[in-house]
Amino acid sequence: MTSAALAFSDGAVIAKRNLIKIKRVPEILIWTLMSPIMFVLLFGYVFGGTIDIPGASYREYLIAGIFAQTVIFGSTFTGAGLAEDMTKGIIDRFRSLPMSRSAVLVGRTASDIVYNTASILVMSVTGFLIGWRIRTSLLEALGGFLLLLLFSYAFSWIMAYVGLRVTSVEVVNNASFMFIFPLTFVANTFVRSGDLPGPLKVFAEWNPVSAVSQAAREAFGNTGSSLPEVWSLQHPVAYTLIWVAIILAVFVPLSVRQYTKKS
Amino acid sequence: MTDMIRTAGLVKRYGKVVALDGLDLVVPKGTVLGLLGPNGAGKTTAVRILTTLLVPDEGTAEVAGLDVRAEPGMVRERIGLSGQTAAVDEHLTGYENLDMVGRLYHLGREKSRARARELLDQFDLEEAGNRPAKTYSGGMRRRLDLAAALVAEPDVLFLDEPTTGLDPRSRALMWETIQELVRGGATVLLTTQYMEEADRLADDIVVIDRGRMIAHGTSDELKTQLGGERVEVDLASSADIPAAMSILGGLSVGEVQVDEQTRRLTAAVTGGADVLRQVLQRLADKGISVVDVGLRRPTLDDVFLTLTGHAAEEVAEHPEDKGKESEPGASKTREKEAVR
Ligand SMILES: Nc1ncnc2c1ncn2[C@@H]1O[C@H](COP(=O)(O)OP(=O)(O)O)[C@@H](O)[C@H]1O
Ligand SMILES: [Mg+2]
Numbered sequence: 001m002t003s004a005a006l007a008f009s010d011g012a013v014i015a016k017r018n019l020i021k022i023k024r025v026p027e028i029l030i031w032t033l034m035s036p037i038m039f040v041l042l043f044g045y046v047f048g049g050t051i052d053i054p055g056a057s058y059r060e061y062l063i064a065g066i067f068a069q070t071v072i073f074g075s076t077f078t079g080a081g082l083a084e085d086m087t088k089g090i091i092d093r094f095r096s097l098p099m100s101r102s103a104v105l106v107g108r109t110a111s112d113i114v115y116n117t118a119s120i121l122v123m124s125v126t127g128f129l130i131g132w133r134i135r136t137s138l139l140e141a142l143g144g145f146l147l148l149l150l151f152s153y154a155f156s157w158i159m160a161y162v163g164l165r166v167t168s169v170e171v172v173n174n175a176s177f178m179f180i181f182p183l184t185f186v187a188n189t190f191v192r193s194g195d196l197p198g199p200l201k202v203f204a205e206w207n208p209v210s211a212v213s214q215a216a217r218e219a220f221g222n223t224g225s226s227l228p229e230v231w232s233l234q235h236p237v238a239y240t241l242i243w244v245a246i247i248l249a250v251f252v253p254l255s256v257r258q259y260t261k262k263s
Numbered sequence: 264m265t266d267m268i269r270t271a272g273l274v275k276r277y278g279k280v281v282a283l284d285g286l287d288l289v290v291p292k293g294t295v296l297g298l299l300g301p302n303g304a305g306k307t308t309a310v311r312i313l314t315t316l317l318v319p320d321e322g323t324a325e326v327a328g329l330d331v332r333a334e335p336g337m338v339r340e341r342i343g344l345s346g347q348t349a350a351v352d353e354h355l356t357g358y359e360n361l362d363m364v365g366r367l368y369h370l371g372r373e374k375s376r377a378r379a380r381e382l383l384d385q386f387d388l389e390e391a392g393n394r395p396a397k398t399y400s401g402g403m404r405r406r407l408d409l410a411a412a413l414v415a416e417p418d419v420l421f422l423d424e425p426t427t428g429l430d431p432r433s434r435a436l437m438w439e440t441i442q443e444l445v446r447g448g449a450t451v452l453l454t455t456q457y458m459e460e461a462d463r464l465a466d467d468i469v470v471i472d473r474g475r476m477i478a479h480g481t482s483d484e485l486k487t488q489l490g491g492e493r494v495e496v497d498l499a500s501s502a503d504i505p506a507a508m509s510i511l512g513g514l515s516v517g518e519v520q521v522d523e524q525t526r527r528l529t530a531a532v533t534g535g536a537d538v539l540r541q542v543l544q545r546l547a548d549k550g551i552s553v554v555d556v557g558l559r560r561p562t563l564d565d566v567f568l569t570l571t572g573h574a575a576e577e578v579a580e581h582p583e584d585k586g587k588e589s590e591p592g593a594s595k596t597r598e599k600e601a602v603r
Binding site: 088 | 336355359364368
């Protein structure tokens with residue numbers, strides 16, 4: 001078997017193991033799904049009337065942003081899960097088996113896709129109940145969902161690296177919070193990037209989180225009438241894919257090396 | 264006979280700590296090597312190097328004829344490891360754990376499942392097989408871990424302190440299991456802090472202390488190194504200790520050891536039952552009353568004491584060497600066994 005095929009089949013075994021854990025400790029999944037619901041409701045009703053988006057309802061505008069933020073936060077499962085595994089004896093078992101060296105990481109990041117698919121589903125239903133509508137076709141909307149999942153998948157590899165570098169689950173959670181919160185807020189997730197002041201505006205315009213939100217928004221047909229002025233947001237799909245490629249190219253080898261490293 | 268494990272001059276440092284200081288090991292096919300040493304002696308470090316989890320700073324290590332540094336992937340296909348802490352997934356059932364390991368050894372779906380069931384049966388875990396491993400007792404977890412090491416029927420098996428922290432009953436069960444494996448012709452490297460365990464399970468014993476081999480031989484050879492038997496006398500009253508010491512001193516070929524707490528005196532002697540009779544006679548003459556008296560061959564504890572100048576227990580309880588494995592109950596049980 002080629003090493004890629006081996007990484008894939010061994011990764012599937014590991015992913016199954018991670019998903020069994022969800023089955024055994026369903027509270028994890030339940031709480032994970034509660035927060036996106038809360039976000040949809042909170043932003044929808046608290047800010048829903050105060051922010052004006054020309055040509056669209058704010059509640060519709062904001063859904064894509066919440067999706068983006070939530071799936072990015074979902075990737076912290078990889079970091080926390082790996083940090084936890086590293087403190088347990090099971091990782092020595094994996095390392096002493098003739099399995100692919102990247103399988104634990106491949107499996108871990110793949111389980112995030114499952115988590116994130118579930119949270120997108122829940123958020124979509126919640127959004128639908130409070131008035132969000134897909135104004136394009138179902139096929140286009142699916143493209144939007146796929147791009148969100150792809151971006152969050154790449155992000156999982158960043159979190160994998162973080163999880164392997166730190167020594168405890170708490171550190172992963174705190175560190176990722178400090179990093180992901182600004183990243184997902186200084187973006188066009190909840191406001192239009194053009195409305196932000198000076199340097200924040202530039203950051204938001206080139207922030208890949210803005211691009212993936214914009215791309216999803218376009219896919220759902222929730223953009224409103226005003227058009228963005230920067231290349232990154234005029235070509236959000238291309239810009240997102242560039243970032244996905246860069247992140248994977250950097251963090252896949254980096255994480256695998258960190259995992260294989262022998263103290 | 265081919266050697267399944269071979270190391271030469273293994274050195275591993277952790278900063279200033281020298282965990283292994285030039286270790287040479289040879290384990291012929293189908294034999295059991297007992298790597299015996301107190302906590303912090305370097306046993307786990309040796310096992311981790313041989314199982315490709317750790318790269319040595321110096322020296323060479325071969326397993327099944329393969330260099331562990333050059334061909335770690337090939338080595339992993341030939342070995343089974345049951346590490347010092349049970350490496351099982353808490354959330355998975357016993358069955359799921361074994362099935363997963365089988366898949367990761369690439370046995371295929373059918374074979375992995377069959378093997379998982381077979382091992383659960385063999386290790387007395389059939390009923391527990393469908394419960395998450397976090398509900399298992401320490402002994403069950405250990406057995407599951409050992410079963411996981413056996414999934415692919417490896418040529419070489421590494422067992423790192425398989426019975427540490429187990430209650431006497433689970434330990435006896437574990438010993439039986441390991442003995443069965445050994446009868447089946449497995450090559451095993453077993454580490455232990457328990458003298459009795461090495462005595463019972465190993466063909467060949469290597470005693471290490473501070474990363475270095477300090478003795479090597481069969482358990483009989485090691486005992487013979489110490490010469491003859493010992494007389495043990497348990498006194499009724501501590502007031503008699505000085506008098507009894509001088510009596511024993513007159514008959515002993517070495518120093519008399521005293522344990523104040525148990526009021527036990529131990530003296531190396533030659534001459535067997537004759538000496539014992541003399542000891543009893545002289546004690547009676549002085550009116551010293553005795554609770555218990557006996558003649559015994561040296562235990563490996565004695566071997567250790569003689570070789571290192573300190574008892575294994577002392578080192579194990581040394582604060583800086585205290586590992587998570589040294590559970591309070593463990594060393595007590597050991598003392599009892601050593602005395603037997
Ligand atoms: N990761 C590590 N970092 C620093 N020191 C270590 C590490 N692992 C082991 N040591 C030290 O190396 C020595 C040998 O440890 P170890 O091989 O675990 O001994 P044993 O298994 O015989 O109890 C001990 O002094 C221990 O403190
Ligand atoms: Mg150890």
